[in-house]
Amino acid sequence: MAQASAGAHQGHEHGHDGHHDIESMRTFGFWIFLITDCILFGTLFAVYIVLHGNTNGGPTADELFAMPGIIASTFILLTSSYTSGLAVLSMNKGNVKGLIGWLIVTALLGASFIALEVTEFVHMVHEGATIGTSAFLSSFYTLVGTHGLHVSLGLVWMIAIILQLSRRGITSVTKRKVNVISLYWHFLDVVWIFVFTIVYLMGVM
Amino acid sequence: MAQHSAKGHGAAGDHDVHGGGHTHGSFKSYTIGFLLSIVLTIIPLVVVLNGMLERTGTIIVLLVTAVLQFIVQLLFFMHLNEEEKPRYNLMTLILGLVIVLTIVLASMWIMAYNGVAH
Numbered sequence: 001m002a003q004a005s006a007g008a009h010q011g012h013e014h015g016h017d018g019h020h021d022i023e024s025m026r027t028f029g030f031w032i033f034l035i036t037d038c039i040l041f042g043t044l045f046a047v048y049i050v051l052h053g054n055t056n057g058g059p060t061a062d063e064l065f066a067m068p069g070i071i072a073s074t075f076i077l078l079t080s081s082y083t084s085g086l087a088v089l090s091m092n093k094g095n096v097k098g099l100i101g102w103l104i105v106t107a108l109l110g111a112s113f114i115a116l117e118v119t120e121f122v123h124m125v126h127e128g129a130t131i132g133t134s135a136f137l138s139s140f141y142t143l144v145g146t147h148g149l150h151v152s153l154g155l156v157w158m159i160a161i162i163l164q165l166s167r168r169g170i171t172s173v174t175k176r177k178v179n180v181i182s183l184y185w186h187f188l189d190v191v192w193i194f195v196f197t198i199v200y201l202m203g204v205m
Numbered sequence: 206m207a208q209h210s211a212k213g214h215g216a217a218g219d220h221d222v223h224g225g226g227h228t229h230g231s232f233k234s235y236t237i238g239f240l241l242s243i244v245l246t247i248i249p250l251v252v253v254l255n256g257m258l259e260r261t262g263t264i265i266v267l268l269v270t271a272v273l274q275f276i277v278q279l280l281f282f283m284h285l286n287e288e289e290k291p292r293y294n295l296m297t298l299i300l301g302l303v304i305v306l307t308i309v310l311a312s313m314w315i316m317a318y319n320g321v322a323h
Contacts, residue, residue, distance in 0.1 A: 035301035038302075039308070049312070049313055085235040085238075186278055201249055201250070202267060205264075
């Protein structure tokens with residue numbers, strides 16, 4: 001069945017005007033942006049890995065990191081990656097309500113992730129661990145903060161798409177936008193896997 | 206993700222879907238990916254928090270589970286394996302990974318032998 005529908009889909013694609021191709025080229029363009037974003041995070045990871053031992057007499061990773069909050073935010077972001085996938089599934093079934101519903105769930109999970117991260121940062125600054133304390137903390141705040149900024153930007157963007165979907169429904173343009181933000185969201189989860197592993201787990205082991 | 210076959214999904218395949226070319230994935234594949242990710246998060250957590258292995262062993266477990274989870278996300282959530290030829294998404298991904306690994310590993314290598322800072 002999957003085979004047959006794949007064939008049918010194929011025929012449909014070829015019979016189309018150029019519109020479909022433009023939307024898929026835009027999705028591919030976004031994929032290339034994500035790869036460049038990977039390189040950005042790669043450089044920040046390199047800086048963190050090189051500098052994480054240079055604590056300048058200040059607090060070390062082991063003393064600072066509160067794992068319960070980090071574990072909670074890891075599972076929250078992981079779940080939001082899953083729910084953004086469920087949003088795409090609803091969209092492919094033509095279910096606008098399901099699509100918007102799952103996007104709202106994803107945005108709420110993303111907002112709780114950011115809330116936990118801000119709480120963590122405020123707590124650390126209160127303990128005297130600011131971005132200027134040591135090379136370790138400068139690279140830590142830059143790396144984790146850049147990821148947090150990406151998630152915050154994704155939230156604003158997702159809310160804009162939810163509003164657009166509620167007005168225009170599922171069109172070829174809104175469809176591409178949902179696909180693109182879903183890719184972006186999975187990408188942020190992938191980056192977080194490495195933040196969680198390299199910064200937090202290796203920091204407290 | 207530019208081009209996709211419609212394999213791996215049920216009812217959605219019969220749908221008139223255009224725009225973006227994304228018609229892949231099923232509830233089952235997303236759920237399997239999600240469960241695998243949870244398991245691959247819990248394994249390193251348990252190993253680190255209980256101090257089950259010595260330093261080298263822990264680092265190996267952490268890196269292997271992180272890379273496996275990365276692959277799970279690529280296959281089950283981003284559907285990289287469903288791409289049609291020519292596989293431009295895969296090629297740009299490999300290019301990016303080569304650059305990232307070069308930056309990270311070469312930085313670690315050169316700074317490990319940095320006689321000025323130490």
